[in-house]
Amino acid sequence: MGKRITVQEAVGMINDGDMITFSGFTIWRRPMAVIYEIIRQRKQNLHLIEVNSGTHGDMLVGAGCVKVWESCWIGHELFGKLGGNLDRKVRNGEVITEDYSHHQMLLRMAAGALGIPYIPTWASRGTDILNPEYDMLSKHAMRDGSNPNIPRQKAQWVEDPFFEEGTLIHVPAARPNICIAHVQQVGEDGTVRVWGQKYADEEAIKAADKVIIVAEEVVPEEYLRREPSQNIIPPYLVDAIVQQPWGAHPTGNFGCYEVDGPFVRDFYNKTRTQEGFDAWAEEWIFGVPDFDAYLEKLGYKRLQSLKANSAYKYSNEAKRGSR
Amino acid sequence: MEKNYAKPGEYKVIDLLAVAAAREVNDGEVVFAGTGLPMLAIMLAQKTTAPNSYLIYEAGTIDGKSLHLPASVGDARCVYQAAVASGLYDVFGQLQRGRIDLGYLGGAEIDMYGNVNTTVIGDYTKPQIRFPGSGGNPDINSMARRTVFIMVQEKRRFREKVDYITSPGWRVRKWPGGQMVSRQEAFGKTFRGGPSAVISNMAVFRFDEETGLMYLDTVHPGYTVNDVLNNVDFQLDVSRVKGETEPPTHEELHILYHEVDPEGIFLP
Numbered sequence: 091m092g093k094r095i096t097v098q099e100a101v102g103m104i105n106d107g108d109m110i111t112f113s114g115f116t117i118w119r120r121p122m123a124v125i126y127e128i129i130r131q132r133k134q135n136l137h138l139i140e141v142n143s144g145t146h147g148d149m150l151v152g153a154g155c156v157k158v159w160e161s162c163w164i165g166h167e168l169f170g171k172l173g174g175n176l177d178r179k180v181r182n183g184e185v186i187t188e189d190y191s192h193h194q195m196l197l198r199m200a201a202g203a204l205g206i207p208y209i210p211t212w213a214s215r216g217t218d219i220l221n222p223e224y225d226m227l228s229k230h231a232m233r234d235g236s237n238p239n240i241p242r243q244k245a246q247w248v249e250d251p252f253f254e255e256g257t258l259i260h261v262p263a264a265r266p267n268i269c270i271a272h273v274q275q276v277g278e279d280g281t282v283r284v285w286g287q288k289y290a291d292e293e294a295i296k297a298a299d300k301v302i303i304v305a306e307e308v309v310p311e312e313y314l315r316r317e318p319s320q321n322i323i324p325p326y327l328v329d330a331i332v333q334q335p336w337g338a339h340p341t342g343n344f345g346c347y348e349v350d351g352p353f354v355r356d357f358y359n360k361t362r363t364q365e366g367f368d369a370w371a372e373e374w375i376f377g378v379p380d381f382d383a384y385l386e387k388l389g390y391k392r393l394q395s396l397k398a399n400s401a402y403k404y405s406n407e408a409k410r411g412s413r
Numbered sequence: 414m415e416k417n418y419a420k421p422g423e424y425k426v427i428d429l430l431a432v433a434a435a436r437e438v439n440d441g442e443v444v445f446a447g448t449g450l451p452m453l454a455i456m457l458a459q460k461t462t463a464p465n466s467y468l469i470y471e472a473g474t475i476d477g478k479s480l481h482l483p484a485s486v487g488d489a490r491c492v493y494q495a496a497v498a499s500g501l502y503d504v505f506g507q508l509q510r511g512r513i514d515l516g517y518l519g520g521a522e523i524d525m526y527g528n529v530n531t532t533v534i535g536d537y538t539k540p541q542i543r544f545p546g547s548g549g550n551p552d553i554n555s556m557a558r559r560t561v562f563i564m565v566q567e568k569r570r571f572r573e574k575v576d577y578i579t580s581p582g583w584r585v586r587k588w589p590g591g592q593m594v595s596r597q598e599a600f601g602k603t604f605r606g607g608p609s610a611v612i613s614n615m616a617v618f619r620f621d622e623e624t625g626l627m628y629l630d631t632v633h634p635g636y637t638v639n640d641v642l643n644n645v646d647f648q649l650d651v652s653r654v655k656g657e658t659e660p661p662t663h664e665e666l667h668i669l670y671h672e673v674d675p676e677g678i679f680l681p
Contacts, residue, residue, distance in 0.1 A: 115472045115501075118487035141501065142548065165545040167448055167485040168678070177543040187543070189532060192471070193505040193552035200502060212509055214551035216585030216599050218578040224537045247589045256601040259588075286492050287473040288500035344489040351484070404489035406481065411677035 093280055093331045097381055100302045100332050101127040104268055107157075109137040109239050111199070111264070111298060112146060113271035114341065115289040117167050117349050120146040121272035121304045123337035123381040129153040130375055137240075139264050141195045141290040145341060145354055148173040151185055152367040153375075158227070160188040162195050169351050170358025175367060188226050188244070189219055194261045196290055201263035202297025208241075210248065210258040220245055220259065239265040269298030272338045274345060276303045277311035280328030283321050286344030286403065292322050304332040306346055336385055336393060345403040347396040351410070417663045421635040424661050426614045427680060429633055430563055431457060431669055432661040433612045434517060437561045438463040442514035445469050445504075445553050448485045449679050450563050451517030456482070456673045457665060469513065471549045473500035482674050505549070508556045511605060516553035516560045522575045523564055525647045526625050527582025527608040529554070530575035537577050551580040558606040566613035566644045573647040582608055583625025595625060616641045617658055626650060631658040 101124060104110065114120040125146045128136075135157040138147055143164040150156050152175030164173030179185040190198065191214035201209040218224060225244040227233050233242050241262030248260050271291055275283040282303055284291055295301050303323075308331060314321055340357070342349035361367040378384045385393065398404050427450070434454035438444060440463040446455045455468050456479075467476045470486040478494035492498045507513065520529035521544055531550055535541035554560045564570060578586060586592070587599040597604050611618040611627065615636045618627045628650035632638060638651050661669075674680045 115487035116485060118472075118485075161546070163546045163548040167487075172543065172545050180540060180543045183539070189546055191547045191551045192501070192549035193509065193556075196501045196505055212556060212603055213505075214547070214555050214581070216555065216578070216581030216587070216596065217547075217551045218532075218537065218586065219547060219551065220588045221537075221586070221591065222589075224577075226538070229538065255603055257588075286489055287487065287498050289472055289487065290501045292500065293502060342487075342489065344492065349484070349488075398489065402480070402489075403492065404481075409676075410484060411674070411679075412681045413675065413677035 093328065094308070095330045095332060097123050097127050097304070097332055097334060100124055100270070100304070100330060101131050101133070103300060103302060103330065104128065104133055106134040107137070108267040109139050109265065111139050111266040111269045111294045113269070113273065113289070113291045113294060114144070114338070115287070116142060116144040116163070116165070117169070117341045117354060119272050119289070119338050119343050120144060120341040121270045121337065122146060122339055122341060123334045124270050124302070124304060125149055126375050126381060126384065128155055129371065139266050141199055141294065142192060143173065145357065148175045149357070151175045151179055152361050153371060156185055158186045158188065158232070160190070162190055162192045166354050166358050169354040174358055174362040178362065178364065186226050186230055189224070190261065191217070191219055194219070194259070195264070196293065198261050198264040199290055199293040199297050201261070202265050203293045206263060208246070208260045208262050210260050212258065215259065239267065264297050266294070266298040268300040268302065269294050270302045270304065271295055272304045272343070274306050274343065275309050275314065276305035276328070276331050277314045277325065278308060279311050280323070280325035280331060281311055281314045281321050282323035282328065283314055288322060295323055295327060300329050301327055302330045302332065303328050304334050304337050306335050306337065306343065308333045334381060337381065339385075339388070346398050347393070348398070348405045348408050350392075350396055418660045419663055419666055420660070424666055428661050428666055428669060429658065430612055430614065432665050433617060433658055434561060434563060435461065436659070437610055438466050438515060441465045443467045443469065443512055445471065445508065445513050445516040445557060447471060447517060447519070447549070450519070452483065453669060453673055453679055454517060457669055460668050460672060461665065469504050469507070471501070471504060473504055474498050475504065482676065482678055484678055505552060508552060511556070513553070513557040514559060516557040517563065518550050518554060518560055518580065519563050520550070520580065522570050522572055523562060523611060524572055524575045524582065525627050526584035527562070527611065527620055527627060528575055528578045528585065529562065529580040529582065530577045531579045532577045534576055547579045554580040554608065555600070556605065559609045560607065562608060562611045564611055564613045566615040566641065568644050568646045571645040571647065583620050615644065621650070628652070629654050631655050633658045634660050
């Protein structure tokens with residue numbers, strides 16, 4: 091008990107320079123209410139370490155909150171073909187990128203969750219991802235041990251000593267300071283239930299030192315414990331709980347609401363320049379005091395049009411294509 | 414049965430891409446598909462020539478029977494009637510375990526050995542453009558038994574050498590040294606296969622088993638070998654061209670527009 095806090099207090103738990111990770115997948119189930127508040131509170135020098143990124147990551151980058159982006163992918167799926175803000179900031183040398191492959195990032199997070207320093211894999215041999223010339227954290231002298239969560243090397247190669255199958259890649263564990271996860275339901279003590287695809291949430295939550303769960307609704311523990319097999323995280327792994335309905339908008343949430351495609355596309359189109367980003371942020375982030383005001387600005391009609399049908403788990407009426 | 418082929422003008426290029434990609438699936442295979450054309454291809458294949466194939470989405474659903482076309486692999490629509498809705502740890506684990514037969518992929522640039530770039534244009538350390546990045550492209554391409562690439566045919570995209578090898582073709586870097594060697598040599602005992610076809614808006618390409626070099630296999634109706642050569646920036650082997658790519662049939666077009674993507678999400 092006593093874990094309930096506000097979105098503002100949740101962001102207060104994040105320190106400048108933190109290594110941070112999130113729930114979700116590309117444009118699905120991202121903790122957007124917290125993302126907006128991170129930008130509002132002008133957090134600095136964040137080190138994003140993500141299995142994959144998306145609209146939320148590009149927004150943090152555009153707002154100047156990010157020093158390092160360490161992941162495998164950023165974009166807005168159908169609604170924006172690349173991370174326009176990351177593209178601009180990387181070209182200008184304002185953000186450091188460290189690329190791994192998707193499976194490598196997943197395994198790095200899994201190693202973090204398992205409490206081991208590294209993990210072997212066959213994934214993505216033969217690529218420039220493993221080119222030592224492109225080890226950007228080394229190039230920026232960030233692998234010197236001064237940050238204990240940054241590994242000394244990007245990758246290593248080790249012969250399989252057991253089955254003699256060849257040379258494996260060893261990738262270092264991801265060890266985020268904090269994970270912010272948006273889910274459908276959390277118990278009053280912190281038991282977490284996720285509906286639909288779990289993406290890499292379990293690994294991200296377990297790898298992090300601190301965990302904040304933002305949920306569409308906080309429900310009685312007793313309710314979640316009627317079907318424990320549906321839950322993925324026990325209470326003692328959760329430090330704080332926030333209830334924020336619609337808190338993943340404009341990303342989608344299985345069983346709750348659609349991706350707000352036009353909103354994401356508008357963000358992508360308007361934020362290719364820094365001036366464009368600043369104007370967009372003025373309207374949607376700094377121009378509203380909090381997430382509730384943001385929802386009011388979006389309006390009932392827009393939100394209602396995104397609402398999932400409870401049988402399908404998505405909206406069967408939202409207009410999605412050209413027909 | 415006589416096939417009722419559509420003529421050029423009766424279909425769009427994207428229709429032909431979806432149909433050509435669908436024909437790469439063998440019945441019973443386990444297929445990893447990404448967002449967009451790959452979804453159209455596998456869903457068409459499941460409704461025509463490969464009804465017993467299994468579809469896996471990278472975000473963590475296995476063998477879903479979507480009632481409505483997902484707009485991305487994280488979409489809630491992926492989950493409907495799936496055998497398993499889990500996560501990345503499950504599906505990427507199966508990929509590494511060797512359970513995936515075929516993967517569909519795309520890219521910004523491809524080279525003569527099928528190496529693909531989806532990361533940057535220019536020097537990685539100081540890029541001219543930053544693309545989305547690898548996603549699962551190199552994982553699928555290094556661990557599935559076979560991959561098929563869907564690409565836009567342009568000179569600047571079919572290059573002798575790509576700016577960054579995001580995804581490994583038939584001649585790749587062997588780390589830790591970084592020397593260019595054959596994929597078979599680089600992967601050793603765990604070599605499973607690699608890119609088997611590249612389907613562009615003009616043609617279908619395949620790779621020589623000995624040299625790993627791309628060659629022209631078929632040219633789409635309405636295009637010539639010269640059109641293709643004018644849109645490739647390396648010495649392309651055109652000595653093995655089999656003829657025209659099989660066009661879509663009216664039945665396939667009907668399924669694509671009325672059953673797979675009636676809402677016009679990827680087929681405008």
